[in-house]
Amino acid sequence: MSRLILQIYSKALYSTWIYYAPERILFDAGEGVSLTMSNKIYAIKYIFLTHGHIDHISGLWTIVNTRNNSMGDREKPLIVYYPRGNTAVEEWLDFIKKANDDLRFDLIAQPISTQEKIFLRQAGGFSRYIVPFKVKHTVQDFSLGYNVIETRRRLKQEYKDFSQEEISRLSKKLGSDQITEVYEKKILTVSGDTFGIDPNDAKDSEILLHECTFLKTSDRKMNAHASLEEVIEIASQANVQKLILYHISSRYSGKIDRYLRNIKETISFQINYVDPEVVFTL
DSSP states (O other): OOOOOEEEEEETTTEEEEEEGGGTEEEEEOTTHHHHHGGGGGGOOEEEOOOOOHHHHTTHHHHHHHHHHSSSOOOSOEEEEEETTOHHHHHHHHHHHHHTTTOSSOEEEEEEOTTOOEEEEEETTEEEEEEEEEOOOBTTBOOEEEEEEEEEEEEOGGGTTSOHHHHHHHHHHHOHHHHEEEEEEEEEEEOOSOSOOOGGGGTTOSEEEEEOOBSSGGGOOSTTSOBHHHHHHHHHHHTOSEEEEESOOGGGTTTHHHHHTTGGGTOSSEEEEOOTTSOEEO
């Protein structure tokens, strides 16, 4: 059985949450996340909120309350990262703390800004971290998208055409650090709610999770969410390996494959979607 990487539920206007299992991260915390994830919520180490709309934060109270009243380990802190200056999130977190004034674990609220690095793991020359970027959603609510990035090593450009035998010889003579270079690789990009991210923010990402509220651009009345046509263009410009559409309006339930049928023949990346009535796993 393949290892779970992502578990996602997303129904526009109702609830959105994304669990990234390798680093025990929950992106957003919409209604029903605890009910669906059940005991897996105790594994959550970090919560990254994209913005303060209720369909993205309402499930946070249940996570905190359930964890506080469980029989399991209460020593581990829970860190909630959110866009700096987002008053809706701050007021919600204040309420949760007041409603749970007997908390038996540390609930840490940490505001963050674009381009900060939040390290998840560091060991030797390896590191994995989150970098937030600003997205366009509503004027009233400061919103962020997130990149999960890790450092990797690759052969320096001047050695790209060398044979494996030559590379092995140089490695023994000079050391692998001298013939390789460190670079940053986006392994996951989460858009959050947005009119559409800058393709550069997802450049060469392995997986782009992009909201796609509208499968028809003509169905959109306000410029606060993205359409399928726009998201496909963003993913193409960003040169991503896989695109996962989420935050799809329930008006398209049962019809999504029809909208994607012809598109799949014209794109170079894999494409999946989170049906608004089904929990998605990868």
